[in-house]
Amino acid sequence: MIPSSPFLCVITDETICPVTLAENALKGGAAMIQLRHKTASGSQLYAWAVEIRKLCHQYQALCIINDRVDIALAIKADGVHLGQQDMGVRSARKLAGNKCLIGVSASSPQEALQAEKEGADYIGFGHIYPTLSKLKGYSPLGTDILQKTAALISLPIIAIGGVNAENAELLISSGASGIAVISAVSRSDNPSGASYELVCAINKKSHEKSL
């Protein structure tokens, strides 16, 4: 189940060990971890996925696997996240059934609507703000389009792209159910502190006290 209150999704990247990152993010209060690593071998991905799933369940968080439906099914992940270049939602649903969450990346209201029509469970929407994590071929969407998309679809939206503790709350008030970050946590000197700060920001809590 997607959390009903504003939540943080932390996506792994290739700069630090995904398991270490996941553990720190979970300590900081992330409710969803997405294992995303485009260059690792299948056996390495599987091994990481097993560890991350275990950690996620310890912290009652969701373990999502990017792109690889096979790995997601093999480790019984909570879900799989599909980009526009990945397997389609309908094919993935046939394999994964209804217990497995299917998230889809969308960068326009049309893509979000299409994913909803095809049976996705949530939308990763962005990038909202400029981001260094990935080279993008289009300009940031901004919160107006986020708002418009949130009004258009009934699925939970996770806003991504240039999210930080300063702008996170605005994303939630613009209709996002959660926020997703990559480098804001992975490239922080203190990934669990960075996660905690983001969790506080979306829950309007003070993050004065340290962990």
Added chain:
Amino acid sequence: MRHKQKNQPPLPRLYLISNGNGNSDGGALLLEQLHLLTAFLPCIIQIREKKLEAKELMDLALKARAAKSSDKSLLLINERADIALAAGLDGVHLPEKACSAMALRTFAPGLIYGCSVHSALSLRIAEESGADYLLFGPVFDTPSKRKYGPPQGLENLEALCQATSLPVFAVGGINPENAARCIAKGAYGIAGISIFQDTTRFIKTIEQFNIYLNP
């Protein structure tokens, strides 16, 4: 092991691997090969297109399945058991560093699983994971594999075949002339990429292999 348990027909002895250029030709060569294959020897065809994104792979897998009209031929895909299952293919070929067949069988028990092996250690891992067949090479010199060092040679092929009861396909620099030597060392069948690329000679090549593989 699917084949032993379910009393499946034996695996074909000829094994064609796609050349990895599906990103530039849209899979045209593979589809042409599949059309040509129909009336001939049963064959294993592996879609191995590492440059394609999953969506494109899925599209190619569906097209390949539609193009394959012989029930005796088997269509496999490299590594992606999810795509094999979603596109209705027969199986998956797993590189040494892929997720194990045992883990993949938990959700895709009906697929054929093949494993690349290059060493005694990877043989043991493949056997323990329940592989249906092994792919071993490069047996002979082949330009695309020179960066990995000298070929394995017939001696190593023979040693592997003696060490396992699984069917072994020899790959790497195989042609109709040296195929018989691989079979004589215990290989179950042979696999190739470049030998099958000239579609004007495709049928002739297959017929020549046929002489050695099914005497």
